Amino acid sequence: KSNSIMALIRRTYTYLDNHTFLLLYKSFARPHIDYANQVWKPHLIEIKTTSPLENVA
Incomplete structure (x- = not known):
């Protein structure tokens, strides 16, 4: 869903x-x-970041 939101923004x-x-x-x-x-x-307890999607941004 966040990929589609990023595509919409672009x-x-x-x-x-x-x-x-x-x-x-x-x-x-x-x-x-x-x-x-x-x-x-x-x-x-530790929530890791979703780095592949953040690298796209």
Whole structure:
């Protein structure tokens, strides 16, 4: 779902500076990643970041 949100951001706003893109990413895509990470492995104390998706951003 977060990949589709990132694609939507890139399609809708073709010319973005880094600051604006990060703001949109943190507002729309990041909450889905954080929620999915906690639901997927709730028994882990340390929640690792989802680096492949963050590298795309």
